[in-house]
Amino acid sequence: MKRPPLTDAADPFTSSNLQRRKKLARLWQIVFQASTIIGIIALSALLYNIINQSFGYVAIENTIDPQSLAVDGVPLEQLGKEELVFILEENVSKGKFRQLGREKPFEERSQEEIYSLVIDEVVEPQIVKTWLLSESLTQREQIQAEMAEKYPQAELVFRSWVNRNFITSPQSSEPLFAGIRTAILGSLWTIAITILFAFPLAVGAAIYLEEYARDNWFNRLIQTNINNLAGVPSIIYGMLGLAMFVRLLEPLTSGSVFGLVDPTTANGRTILSAGLTLMLLVLPLVIINAQEAIRAVPNSLRQASLGIGATKWQTIWAHVLPNAIPGILTGTILAISRAIGETAPLVVVGASTFITFDPSSPFSKFTTLPIQIYQWTARPQDEFRNIAGAAILVLLFLLLTLNAGAILLRNRYGRSYQ
Amino acid sequence: MTTFNRQAVNTEIPANPENPEVYAMETNGLNVYYGDFLAVRDINLNIQRQRITAIIGPSGCGKSTVLRAFNRMNELVPTARATGQVLLHGKNIYDADVDPVQVRKRVGMVFQKPNPFPKSIYENIAWGAKINGFRGGKGDLDDLVESALKGAALWDEVNDKLDQSGLSLSGGQQQRLCIARTIAIKPDIILMDEPCSALDPIATLKIEQLMAILSYEYTIIIVTHNMQQAARVSDFTAFFSMDEDRAGTLMEFGETSKIFTNPTQKTTEDYITGRFG
Numbered sequence: 001m002k003r004p005p006l007t008d009a010a011d012p013f014t015s016s017n018l019q020r021r022k023k024l025a026r027l028w029q030i031v032f033q034a035s036t037i038i039g040i041i042a043l044s045a046l047l048y049n050i051i052n053q054s055f056g057y058v059a060i061e062n063t064i065d066p067q068s069l070a071v072d073g074v075p076l077e078q079l080g081k082e083e084l085v086f087i088l089e090e091n092v093s094k095g096k097f098r099q100l101g102r103e104k105p106f107e108e109r110s111q112e113e114i115y116s117l118v119i120d121e122v123v124e125p126q127i128v129k130t131w132l133l134s135e136s137l138t139q140r141e142q143i144q145a146e147m148a149e150k151y152p153q154a155e156l157v158f159r160s161w162v163n164r165n166f167i168t169s170p171q172s173s174e175p176l177f178a179g180i181r182t183a184i185l186g187s188l189w190t191i192a193i194t195i196l197f198a199f200p201l202a203v204g205a206a207i208y209l210e211e212y213a214r215d216n217w218f219n220r221l222i223q224t225n226i227n228n229l230a231g232v233p234s235i236i237y238g239m240l241g242l243a244m245f246v247r248l249l250e251p252l253t254s255g256s257v258f259g260l261v262d263p264t265t266a267n268g269r270t271i272l273s274a275g276l277t278l279m280l281l282v283l284p285l286v287i288i289n290a291q292e293a294i295r296a297v298p299n300s301l302r303q304a305s306l307g308i309g310a311t312k313w314q315t316i317w318a319h320v321l322p323n324a325i326p327g328i329l330t331g332t333i334l335a336i337s338r339a340i341g342e343t344a345p346l347v348v349v350g351a352s353t354f355i356t357f358d359p360s361s362p363f364s365k366f367t368t369l370p371i372q373i374y375q376w377t378a379r380p381q382d383e384f385r386n387i388a389g390a391a392i393l394v395l396l397f398l399l400l401t402l403n404a405g406a407i408l409l410r411n412r413y414g415r416s417y418q
Numbered sequence: 419m420t421t422f423n424r425q426a427v428n429t430e431i432p433a434n435p436e437n438p439e440v441y442a443m444e445t446n447g448l449n450v451y452y453g454d455f456l457a458v459r460d461i462n463l464n465i466q467r468q469r470i471t472a473i474i475g476p477s478g479c480g481k482s483t484v485l486r487a488f489n490r491m492n493e494l495v496p497t498a499r500a501t502g503q504v505l506l507h508g509k510n511i512y513d514a515d516v517d518p519v520q521v522r523k524r525v526g527m528v529f530q531k532p533n534p535f536p537k538s539i540y541e542n543i544a545w546g547a548k549i550n551g552f553r554g555g556k557g558d559l560d561d562l563v564e565s566a567l568k569g570a571a572l573w574d575e576v577n578d579k580l581d582q583s584g585l586s587l588s589g590g591q592q593q594r595l596c597i598a599r600t601i602a603i604k605p606d607i608i609l610m611d612e613p614c615s616a617l618d619p620i621a622t623l624k625i626e627q628l629m630a631i632l633s634y635e636y637t638i639i640i641v642t643h644n645m646q647q648a649a650r651v652s653d654f655t656a657f658f659s660m661d662e663d664r665a666g667t668l669m670e671f672g673e674t675s676k677i678f679t680n681p682t683q684k685t686t687e688d689y690i691t692g693r694f695g
Contacts, residue, residue, distance in 0.1 A: 215496065299494075300533040304596070307491065308546040308603050309523030318545065319535060 050396075053389030054161045056136040057143055060176075061154040063124035064091070076123075077115055081106075084114040091122040120177065127176055127383050128154050161390035170356040171372070175383035180391050185358050186271065186351075186366040187340060187398065193275025193362060194339050195332065198282050203321075203328060205283075206290030211316055230284040238345030241277025246349055249273075255363030269350030272362040277349050278342060282335035289331020293324035322413070329410040336402050340395070343370040369395040441505075442467040442607050442637035443488065443525075448502035450483050450492060457483050459665040461502070463656060465607070470629060470638045472648035472674065475658030476689065480666025481641045484658070485609050488639065489525035490518040506606070523550055526600035530612040532592035534584030534599070539576050542584045542595055543567065543602045550603050562602060570598035571628050590621025594628065601636070608632065610640040614647065626651050645690055649678050657686045 066076045069087055079087075085106050089097050100106075100117065109117075119125070128151050131143055136158065147156050169179025205226075213219040250268035251257045253276070297320050305315040351371045359366050369391060376388035441464045448461040458480040465471050473481045483492065490511060492498040503510045511521045535542050543563045544552075552559065563580070567573040572594045576587070584595055593613055600608055610629075614622040629638055629651050642648050648655055655677040657670045670677060670686045681687045688694050 298533075300529060300531060301535065303491065303494065303527075303529060304533040304535065304599075306494065306519075307489070307522055307527040307529070308550075308599060309519055310546070310549050311519050314549050318549075323536065 050389045050392045052133045053386050054393050055133040056159065056386070057131040057156055058127050058159045058383075059129040059147055059151050059154040059156055060125045061128045061151060063126065064122055066119075066123050069118075069122065076118065079115075081109075081111045081114055084111070084118050087122060088114065088118055091118075096121065125176060126174075130159075130382050130386055161386045162393050166387070166390055167394065170358070171354055171367070172356070173354075175381065175387050178387055180369065180372055180394060182355055182358055183367050183369045183372040183391070184394065184398065187368040187370075187395075189271045189359050189362065189364075190274045190278060190346075190366065190368055191336060191340055191402070193272060194278040194282060195336065197276060197279040198286050198335060199332060201279070202283055202286035202331075203290050205287045206294055206328075207316060207321075209287075210291050210294040211312070211320065226284050226287055230288060233344075234281055234342055235344045235348060237277055237281040238348030240280060241273060241345060241349045245273035245276050253363070255361070260361060260363050267350075269352075269365065270363045271359055271366045274346050274349050274351065274366060274368070275362070277345050278339040281342065281345060282339050285338065286328075286331045286335045289334065290324070290328045293327025293331070294320060296327060297323045325413045326410045329406055329413070333403050333406040333410075336406065337399060340399055340402065341370055343368075343374050346371055347374075369398070440466050443639075444503075444505040445488075446503040446505070448484070448487060448500060448504060450480070450487050450498065450500045452495065453497040456663065456665045458487070459661065459663075459667050461668050463668060463671060465637060465639060466654060467637050468633055468635070469653040470633050470640060470651055471654040471656065472652035473639065473641045473656045473658060474643075474645060474648045474689075475666070475669075476660070476694065477643075478664075478666075479658040479660050481658055482611055483666065485611055485639060485641050486527075488607070488609055489522045489527055491522070491527060493518060523603055524605055525607045525609060526603065526605035527609045527611065528593070528596050528600055528613045531616050532589055532596055534587070534592050534595050536583065536585055538581045539567075539584050539587070539595060540580040543599050546599055546603045566598040566602035567595075569601050569632070570594045571624065571631070572598055588621070590617050590624060593617060593621070593625060597625075597628065597632075601632070605636070607637045607639065610638060612641055612643060615643060622647070645678075649674060657681075657683070657689065659685050659689070 069076050071079060071083055076084075076087075088100070092100075100121075106114065129146075131139075135143065144156065147154065165177070166179050167184070168181050169177060170182045171180075172178040209219065209223060209226075213222075245253050246268035253268040253270050253273040255270070255272075301319050301323065302315055305319050306312070310318070346368055352365045352367045353371070353375050355365055355367055358364075373388050373391045373395065376384040376391065379385075443463075443465040445461050445463045448458065448463075449456060450458040461484055463471075473485065475481050486492045487500050488504060488511075490500075492500060500512055502512075504512060506521070506524060509516065511518075511525075535545065537545065540563055543566050544559050547559065547562055552562070554562075564573060564577075567576060572591060575591060576582075576595075579586075584592065587595060593616075597608070597613075614625050617625065626647065629640070632638060633653075640648075640652065652674045654672065655674040656668055657677060658666050659669045661667045670681060670683045677686065678690055681690065685694075
């Protein structure tokens with residue numbers, strides 16, 4: 001019996017269009033690589049821009065030369081407490097001196113505290129010019145020449161705008177002394193409240209929609225709404241928050257129903273309102289992610305549990321939720337990232353632009369890092385741009401820290417059902 | 419290797435259809451619908467106690483649907499509903515005052531794909547007891563886990579690694595763990611939905627031997643695609659087929675030896691001789 005030929009091609013290992021198919025594959029690969037590279041370039045440009053502004057030379061000019069304050073040749077920083085108090089009394093107005101004494105009696109202040117007071121109030125260093133990091137690194141000679149020519153009195157220092165003082169000081173109108181402690185605390189309080197309310201609400205809603213809700217028009221309507229709400233501009237949520245939390249629920253959000261009204265604020269423009277507004281904003285995001293996570297738990301697990309006489313709730317609590325937790329936490333991480341960077345809704349809800357005291361309860365006035373950055377970038381002076389850059393670095397660091405925490409939590413509770 | 423002669427076991431219970439106590443479960447005119455589609459029509463089956471009943475038939479004839487109707491597992495499909503009666507201890511499990519959770523405690527189920535919980539071997543068995551209101555100390559629970567694992571012929575293989583994940587076991591061991599988990603809550607009936615279809619021949623043999631032992635104590639209903647398996651392990655065989663409306667119906671039911679050697683229906687003979695299905 002004659003067998004048919006194995007292949008009718010002359011050469012079984014060449015194909016007429018193989019080269020063309022390979023070329024197409026190569027082309028797509030290049031497109032994908034290019035898009036990745038564009039992304040990396042954009043990210044690098046952003047980081048370069050921020051870091052460029054956060055470090056660099058500054059020319060600092062003192063109103064009074066600290067050397068002229070030296071007593072009998074002993075430099076200022078080595079003077080005793082009494083001598084420093086005396087210098088302070090001599091050089092500031094009587095009213096200012098009394099005010100400082102009222103804030104905290106001089107007897108209770110340490111030598112370092114009084115020394116920094118003397119620097120702030122008497123020496124009064126002021127920035128006359130700043131340079132970017134790129135300029136500081138490449139044009140050192142020109143900067144020094146410019147200094148000698150224009151600011152002979154000033155001292156040239158390389159300054160990292162992100163420093164301990166910057167993080168621990170409250171807001172100030174002087175960029176040299178301005179800090180972001182209030183803003184960091186405000187951001188942390190707001191995020192804490194957002195997550196505290198959003199997490200249980202979202203998980204509850206996701207459990208209902210995935211495990212209990214029947215497939216009818218009403219539940220489909222809810223589902224469609226949630227999906228669409230995730231795309232609503234954040235300013236709209238700000239308006240909703242203003243109407244609902246600041247105005248309508250004012251007794252609650254200002255804390256007056258609990259008798260906890262912050263003396264500095266008597267309205268609903270509090271951390272609680274801000275946190276609840278951001279909660280509304282991230283709720284759809286967390287619900288959708290939690291639903292995905294719950295849906296990804298294999299049905300065989302539910303059947304196994306129900307098959308040995310577990311109730312629906314026992315099945316959800318013991319099997320569905322533990323296996324969905326990693327996915328739910330991923331959604332929460334995304335929500336934190338989104339909420340911590342939100343500015344617009346908080347402006348509408350009424351974030352303070354200038355407060356110098358720390359938030360102490362959910363009923364405090366507040367500002368957050370993005371609000372602070374927004375304020376500073378809007379100022380005309382160059383130095384505010386430097387501290388805005390530094391604040392952005394801190395915000396990014398805070399964001400990464402929170403996310404790292406959530407990822408650790410996720411990996412800890414992450415289980416596999418494969 | 420031990421082989422079991424099915425006809426030699428459980429002779430103390432007479433297969434007397436006049437005695438209602440011999441039936442663990444009876445169905446009267448059971449229909450199962452998915453939406454408007456009638457999946458299974460008018461099933462009348464009497465399942466004898468402490469015997470193994472096999473359900474065989476071609477794909478799509480409603481074998482699994484019927485099995486799942488026996489412990490109301492069908493209700494997990496939102497559109498599914500059942501009419502007719504499934505009597506357990508003389509009580510229809512579809513009565514309004516019967517809670518499906520309670521039914522599933524009395525009628526356990528082993529699934530096609532081994533599905534142990536992603537927990538430790540110990541917890542896999544202890545969890546079912548705990549949620550079913552197990553009262554007793556740690557020692558009692560330990561005893562329960564041990565007896566369940568022994569009952570599923572798994573104790574010797576896992577007694578030194580009870581704290582390891584149930585998922586670390588091989589497929590056959592996982593399936594026996596699922597059986598142990600089921601017998602730990604002491605059901606009356608164990609439903610098995612193609613329990614060996616994902617296992618290799620050695621693991622299959624072990625499960626089959628285990629079923630023979632379990633049938634001294636439990637009533638077992640097994641759905642299988644494998645006719646040899648049905649012939650090997652079962653005392654009774656129910657042959658299902660599709661009627662002209664694509665609804666599954668019970669074609670023939672009787673002692674396995676009779677069904678396989680001397681079927682009364684032409685379709686049964688065609689199926690078991692491999693002419694269709």
